Amino acid sequence: MTIMGILDKKLSLRDRNKMLIGVWEDEDHLMSGASELANAGVHIHDIYTPYPVHGLDRIIGARRSKLARIAFFCAITGLTLMTTMIWYMYVHDWPMNIGNKPVRFTPSWAPVMFEGTVLCTAFGMSFFFFWRNRLVHGIKNELLDIRQTDDRMVVAIETVNGMDEKAVLDIMKKHGAVEVREFHNGVQTVL
């Protein structure tokens, strides 16, 4: 199976249970609606917004990202790689006498070590970011609403056995959802 296949299988919305979709146009109403849903014990699968809305990640119970730790790990790797490279080339393999300056660790190594550290951190962390978010060139995007990248905010709730679907839909409507839908096996139905 290809990488895209694995990523698709892991996160595809089509392969999940029936989903209830609420569409909002106002972030304040969305916040209050999502909060009440969360307080009612409903597990929100995800919320799709055209811009970052602060606080939603806590409402849906998203865990704190490990990106900062990954960045630190990449930085240490970059620093070690660059230091080793300079030491190997400049001290071990072919020491050069330039102006009789010492052939050993000197502060003049710092700029190259620093640049290498930054390069490794930026690209290592970004690779992790792309991987973790299923951001791959050419991957099929799954939009629940064509305007979710424009001006609409979409709440997706995966149904589970025993869920009171009517109560969920009522909460959505009460908090100003402009549309409520059902998504099952790749087909959307307006409720």
Place this chain on the structure above:
Amino acid sequence: MIHDSIIRDRLVTGDKTASDVTRDIARPILNNPSTAWKIGFTLSLIFLGIFGVSLLYTLFTGIGVWNINKSVMWGWDITNFVFWVGIGHAGTLISAVLLLFRQKWRMSINRSAEAMTIFAVICAAMFPVFHMGRVWVGYWALPLPNGFGSLWVNFNSPLLWDVFAISTYFSVSLLFWYIGLIPDIATIRDKVKSKLGKTMYGFFSMGWTGSTRTWARYELISLILAGLSTPLVLSVHTIVSTDFATSVIPGWHTTIFPPYFVAGAIFSGFGMVATLLVVARKVMNYENYITIGHLDAMTKIIMVTGTIVGIAYITEFFIAWYSGNIYEQYAFTNRMFGPYWWAYWSMMTCNLIAPQVFWFRWARTTPWFIFIMSIVVNVGMWFERFVIIVTSLHRDYLPSSWVMYSGSLTEIGLFLGTFGIFFTCFFLFAKFLPVINMAEVKSILRNRE
């Protein structure tokens, strides 16, 4: 509890909604190019042609077609290199430093400033690369195993630091820019009608859906990249300054160079951002997004950094006198009153005196005046690099090797040609990508505090 701010001016005027933002910003991408765009793009291509001709002439004849000589071995080429690298600093500054300082006004201008950074660094890289003469062995500057007994590069040399600094800066800036672009490319993907457009924007949007988890990580990665880019941007121009400062040439051998170069880079970078955005906001109808408030903030930065640079000029003179070193003293007296006095006084007028006009509110809020001043700043900063390089080199320790230097037609052609590269890239960017960060601007439509 969230309140609408009653103190701060709105960052986006005209009571725009999220949908209005998409429509306004995506308009140039979704419609046919305007006449202004066509004229600008054609002019850019003409300058690009001038670059091509000058470069081919240099390559096929040799860098003897430049007027550089045994005393003035760095002339227009390195002047232009430092000029463009300096311009390339404002983008990262706006994205990174202003993000760390939580300056939300950066959101309307960061995208175009970052694009400017990337294009300016491409222009900058042309000069040291072709100054090598035999550009086809340019890879010797990289630490690669080779056939000379594995003779490696010299890690003590600032010129090598430059290779690492500029390439890292370019790569990280490109990455930062691209990651910031992904949500907006996805917006265009969902708006564009043509099949080719859907395929291309679909490919580069990487399946972006706007998931809350992705946004949370996106904001975190932006913050960490900003934290990385801030020391990076400072390191790049610091390293460029050490190309001069670690030498023993009177006029170059000064410890003030790193902060002074960094301030100069921000100054010239904001000069170029102002040049581009004053025109873009008018031509592309972005006056509600790039408001007078934005111009006001940018001109304040221009004034502050211009003053820092001016103080650095004066400090250099003081230290040359105070050092008691006759060579240093001569180098600076020669700058001010020697044969290149006109270049020195142009620099002082454009960089120190002219920006002081921004103490006045009228000057900070009148677009046509800001446009003229931004050109003055760019001219002044080009002269600064010319003064530092040429006046320090043309009279060295031995009077027998004193010479005069002026750029040849080819050197002038190459310099003008880099404007062709820069503006061709910028016009293509303005046609195919959103010039303003739509996603971020949508998040500040309500004036919250």
